[in-house]
Amino acid sequence: MGAKKVAEACCPVSEEACCRVETLVGVDERGQMVLPKDFRERAGIKAGDKLALVSWESEGKICCVLLMRAEELGALVKERLGPVLRGLL
Known part of the structure; x- marks a missing residue:
């Protein structure tokens, strides 16, 4: 699935929708990253929430x-794979 389809699945696409660089996030010596508090608050991310990390690869990187x-990822998978799985059963 392309990046646009993933974005459309979780974020409404409209004239006002846009992508932007929110902040730079550092990685510590243990490989951990911290999302800044103001971003977590705006995104409604709380301690204990689960986030899926999705990646795109190009030329092996x-x-x-x-x-x-x-x-959101679970709902996307159910939406896309549900009809396929029902067809197999």
Whole structure:
């Protein structure tokens, strides 16, 4: 599935919708990253929430990563694979 389809599945596409660089996130020596508090608050991300890390690969290298709520990913998988699985049963 293309990046546009993933974005459309979790974010409404409209004239006002846009992508932007929110902030730079550092990675510590243990490989951990911290999302800034103001971003977490705006995104409604709370301690204990599960986020899925989705990646795109080009020429054998990961070139883009996307974080999305795990429940959004689950709904997307059910929407796309549900009809396929029902056809197999």
